[in-house]
Amino acid sequence: MTELIVDIHKAYWISDNDRLYWAALAKRKKHIRQLTHYLAKQQKLILPTPVLVVAEIGFRTGGRADPGNASLAVKAALDGLTDAGAWPDDDSRHVIGPDYRRGPKAPVKDRYRIHLKFIDQRVPF
Template identity: 45%
Template sequence: MRTQTISFTLGPTLWMSANHSGRVNTHWAVTRRKTMNLRRLAAMQARAQRLRPPRGRVRVTAWVQYPTRGRADPNNAAPTTKALIDGLTDAGIWPDDDHTHVIGPDHRRANGTCPRGLHIITLTIEEEAKEGAES
């Protein structure tokens, strides 16, 4: 079973939160632009890092690091992590991000803090153990 990680340091121009979706001041074109930029970033970084396509289905954990130690809801990062995973699909890491190829992402809070104004998302990509394979 192989595990790979890829990290993204995101400023406010790329960060999207489920808490912000549907707000009057968030125009659909702004959301679309951020989504496309996140997809491009993920695809370029995956190619630069030479992530290898898995040999089967994977489980993805999204570790979200915040600039403060206060309370946080990592699941609110879903719009951002969805765009990043779509970018990994664009890079050919897996054929599709549907349930037959990708389980998750499971959002978790990462330890520590990152610099003010930033968020760091680390995706852990773990190949699922094949049935009958020894651990």
């Protein structure tokens, strides 16, 4: 299983519950996409396809949270992986999921954490 951790400053975090102006939303998506692209290139990440993606979301606080609301941020991160060449595309032929889970509290107070886990789904026969 391959993993990638993306820590996102609270100023760039995107939630499905946010009501952002389109330009502010685009700026945040671009930041997450470029950050993930950089991290994937740094790790020379190449993923087998098809692959199951599990996204563990580490929130800033330990209170109640809905991990599914991080879908915009996770989608931007998956697009960054496509830009980095980690897989051919993030369509349904190559990527299963993502499956959203609550992760442990983010280690830095002003950041959110997306912990992506990639589980190979190739059948060996």
